[in-house]
Amino acid sequence: MVATARMMLIAGYEPTGSFISNAVFSLLSRPDQLELPRKDPELAGRGLEELLRHAGPGILVVRFANEDVEIGPVQIRAGDQVLLDMDAAHSDPAHFTDGERLDLTRDSGMHLQFGHGIHYCIxxxxxxVEGQIALESLVRRFPGLRLSVPASEISHSKNPFIRSLTALPVEFEAQRPEG
Known part of the structure; x- marks a missing residue:
């Protein structure tokens, strides 16, 4: 029980924290997309699935084939290890038109960021909920939030399985409290 609780704590912290910073970076580096939830704060919640698809923390997933299968010209045998590329899946033109582009108005409900089937993330x-609250709060409370360095200077960690930023330098003007 303790091991399961520990795993749940760690599994729930790093990917969620990485997702929130990735999502904020994606929005701040695309002013046209950031303007959408600023005009319609509820879009931060509705656009969450698109942000998960486009800027989710999962990069690569390892699985083992249960049975022999042929995918195109490739034969995968039962027991073979398979490395799944989430970015390729999330930009598949059969499922996402112009999949490389972030579009908060897109219906991205078919993304695989949380897995699928028996591997679906508990x-x-x-x-x-954490992502939605964070994004809605940032858009509402920090209307002038912006990157303090060019987007090209933002670096990512070297972890091949989790997409995360090494830092996200931002700036904003102080707001006077209402009341």
Missing amino acids: GAPLAR
Whole structure:
């Protein structure tokens, strides 16, 4: 029980924190997309699935084939290890038109960021709520939030399985409290 609780804590922290910073970076580096939830704060919640698809923390997933399968010219045998590329899946033109582009108005409900089937993330509902609250709060409370360095200077960690930023330098003007 303790090992399971520890795993859940760690599994729920790093990917969610990485997702929030990735999502904020994606929005701040695309002013046209950032303007959408600023005009319609509810879009921060509705656009969450698109941000998960486009800027989610999962990069590569390892699985093992249960049975022999042929995919195109490739034969995968039962027991073979398979490395799944989430970015390729999330930009598949059969499912996402112009998949390389962030579009908060897109219906991205088919993304695989939380897995699928028996591998579906048990913490997905909590991660969605955390992401939605964080993004809605940032858009509402910091209307002038912006990157303090050019987007090209933002670097990512070298972890091949989790997309995360090494830092996200931002700036904003102080707001006077209302009241």
